[in-house]
Amino acid sequence: MNARARLLTFLFACAGLGPAVVVLILHLPRFGAHALPYGDLINDSAPRERHVANAVSAVNFDYRGIDTLGEEFMLLCAVTGVVVLLRSKRGERVDAPAGRVEGRSLRPRSDAVSGVTRLLAPVTALFGLTVALHGMTTPGGGFQGGVIVASAISMVFVGEGYRSWRKCAPSVAFDATEGAGAALYALCGFASLLAGLPFLTNVLPLGTLRHVFSGGLMLIENAGVTLAVAGGFTVLFGEFLEETRVETRDDES
Amino acid sequence: MRILMTLLLLLAAAGGTAVVLTRSPRRQVFAMAANGLILALLFETLQAPDVALAEIVIGAVALPLMFLVILASARMDRAPRRPDGGR
Amino acid sequence: MMNALPWAVSAGLLAIGLYGMVTSRHFVHLIGCLSVVQASTYVLLLAAGFRWNAIAPIFSSFAPGTPAVDPVVQALVLTDIVVGATVTALLLALALELHKRRGTLDPDQLRPLSRHRKG
Numbered sequence: 001m002n003a004r005a006r007l008l009t010f011l012f013a014c015a016g017l018g019p020a021v022v023v024l025i026l027h028l029p030r031f032g033a034h035a036l037p038y039g040d041l042i043n044d045s046a047p048r049e050r051h052v053a054n055a056v057s058a059v060n061f062d063y064r065g066i067d068t069l070g071e072e073f074m075l076l077c078a079v080t081g082v083v084v085l086l087r088s089k090r091g092e093r094v095d096a097p098a099g100r101v102e103g104r105s106l107r108p109r110s111d112a113v114s115g116v117t118r119l120l121a122p123v124t125a126l127f128g129l130t131v132a133l134h135g136m137t138t139p140g141g142g143f144q145g146g147v148i149v150a151s152a153i154s155m156v157f158v159g160e161g162y163r164s165w166r167k168c169a170p171s172v173a174f175d176a177t178e179g180a181g182a183a184l185y186a187l188c189g190f191a192s193l194l195a196g197l198p199f200l201t202n203v204l205p206l207g208t209l210r211h212v213f214s215g216g217l218m219l220i221e222n223a224g225v226t227l228a229v230a231g232g233f234t235v236l237f238g239e240f241l242e243e244t245r246v247e248t249r250d251d252e253s
Numbered sequence: 254m255r256i257l258m259t260l261l262l263l264l265a266a267a268g269g270t271a272v273v274l275t276r277s278p279r280r281q282v283f284a285m286a287a288n289g290l291i292l293a294l295l296f297e298t299l300q301a302p303d304v305a306l307a308e309i310v311i312g313a314v315a316l317p318l319m320f321l322v323i324l325a326s327a328r329m330d331r332a333p334r335r336p337d338g339g340r
Numbered sequence: 341m342m343n344a345l346p347w348a349v350s351a352g353l354l355a356i357g358l359y360g361m362v363t364s365r366h367f368v369h370l371i372g373c374l375s376v377v378q379a380s381t382y383v384l385l386l387a388a389g390f391r392w393n394a395i396a397p398i399f400s401s402f403a404p405g406t407p408a409v410d411p412v413v414q415a416l417v418l419t420d421i422v423v424g425a426t427v428t429a430l431l432l433a434l435a436l437e438l439h440k441r442r443g444t445l446d447p448d449q450l451r452p453l454s455r456h457r458k459g
Contacts, residue, residue: 003363003448010362014355021351030343034391039410043397046411047404055397055411056303056418064415071419078426082433099329131306137400139302143422144310151314210400229422233315236429240319243326243436254392255342262349265383269353269376273360278368285372292379296417299386300396300409304417308382311425316375319425323432324368327439 051206052215053137060141061218061225065200068221069185072228076182079232083175086239096245098162109161117159124152132226136215142222146229153230154237162241174234181228188221254298261295268292282320289313346387353380367435367445371428378424382417389413 029035046058060068098106125148131138132145157165192201200217207214215222268288275281289312296305353376360373389410395402397411439445 006362010359025344025347025351028344028347031346031387032390032392034394034410036389036410036412038412039389039397039408042411043399043408044405047399053398053400053404054303055399055408056414059411059415060419064412068419071423074423075426078423078430081430085430085433085437099326139306139396139398141303141418143418144303144306147307147310147315147422151310151318154314154318209404232426236426237318237322239433240322240326240429244322244329246329259342259345262345262383265379266349266352269379270356272376273356273373276365276369278366278372281369281372285375288376288379292382295383296386299390300394301386301414301417302396302398304382304386304414304421307418307421311421315425316428319429319432320368320372323436326436327368327445 047209050202050215050218051209052218053210054135054139054141056139057135057141057218057222058215061215061221062200062202065189065221068225069189069200072182072185072225075228075232076178079178079235082236082239086243090242096242099244099246109159114159117155121152121155121159124155125149128152128230129226132222134212135222136218137210137212142225143229146226146231147233149226149230150233150237153234157237157241162245165241169234169238171235171238174231174238176231177227178231178235181224181226181231184224184227185221188217188224192217258298261291261298264291265295278320278324282317282324285320286313286317289316346383346390350380350384350387353377353383365446365448367438367447368432370447371431371435374431375424375428378420382421385413385417 042059042063043055046052046055046063050058050062052058052062128145128148128151130145131140131148132142135141135145153169154165156168189200192203193199195201195203197203200221202216202218204216204220206216213219265288268284268291272281272284272288275284289308292312293305293308296308357373357377357380360376361370364370364373389412391407391409394407394409397408397414399406399408402408435445438450442450444450
């Protein structure tokens with residue numbers, strides 16, 4: 001379809017669906033009318049039964065833990081897809097020179113940027129680990145903490161350049177971290193099976209409410225998610241940044 | 254609170270429109286980062302701090318980084334390829 | 341107006357995101373518009389769980405039992421944001437490979453049954 005036909009089809013569809021959407025909006029419950037009943041049940045039972053203050057983490061890792069297992073494997077599959085796409089033609093060498101763009105000068109990195117990232121990258125990594133570790137008592141958890149750790153590692157690239165960043169984040173180590181995180185989460189489920197209970201039942205002692213180490217099996221699942229997300233995003237950034245280097249040998253294909 | 258919520262919802266709509274109407278991809282990256290921050294504020298106002306934290310990190314750090322790197326990589330000099338795929 | 345504004349904003353973002361995808365001239369711009377469509381679903385879900393004068397569903401400073409907003413939709417949106425970013429990365433990698441093979445990222449020049457390609 002050419003562009004005009006696409007646009008006309010879209011406008012036609014909008015004209016057809018538009019009145020239905022307007023009627024729907026007018027008939028939905030009022031904003032703030034609190035029409036969903038499960039939230040109340042979980043807010044009631046999460047602190048009491050699971051000893052966890054962060055009800056969102058309780059939903060993610062305990063009440064709907066199997067959905068989070070699926071999400072982790074989605075993440076693993078997407079990262080594997082990127083690696084297969086981008087590494088298959090390029091190979092796994094990591095010492096290629098930087099690519100050039102026509103008509104653009106290469107300015108050296110400024111001292112201010114290097115200084116600021118040297119101060120901030122370790123602090124950010126520590127903050128990411130704190131957010132991940134305190135997922136049961138404060139807003140946070142494995143997903144947010146993992147991405148913060150990955151962004152701290154990519155700050156090394158901004159401040160120090162490609163070679164230092166490659167030494168700091170070897171792709172083999174982070175591939176392994178990502179796989180280990182996903183496997184850890186799946187193994188938690190099998191631990192419940194070994195105890196004779198359904199998959200991903202909380203079998204460890206639950207601890208006290210508002211304590212950092214509360215929640216039982218949720219803590220290990222949280223650690224698995226942190227490793228998988230941090231490893232996954234670092235591998236993603238690595239693959240993309242490798243694409244800005246020049247290819248140094250001919251493709252075999 | 255209602256005024257803040259209304260303002261942030263309208264800003265979110267404006268931010269989304271800005272992302273779509275910015276046709277140049279390099280400029281769209283910065284519109285996406287701004288949209289991410291507006292959405293994070295909106296989520297915080299909707300009493301969702303976990304979600305706001307995730308949106309800040311993803312929308313302002315991870316996605317702009319990936320978009321900018323792909324755009325830089327697409328602009329690089331590469332050896333010209335023959336149309337059937339060989340070198 | 342406030343009673344239906346979030347639903348209207350969500351529908352509006354969906355419509356404008358789809359419009360951007362339909363009329364896009366650059367695949368990376370199209371992927372950016374996809375992120376706008378994703379944002380519309382986040383706004384819809386979180387607004388559905390909202391409750392006036394309620395706290396966030398985190399009971400570290402408040403006693404359990406205080407009226408709080410819905411944690412289930414927040415859990416959905418949270419994992420969705422992170423995994424959606426990964427899927428966007430996969431789409432960007434596909435766009436880059438497309439650029440390497442065909443030299444352009446314009447959807448109108450990349451029609452598969454174009455007459456200039458042989459086979």
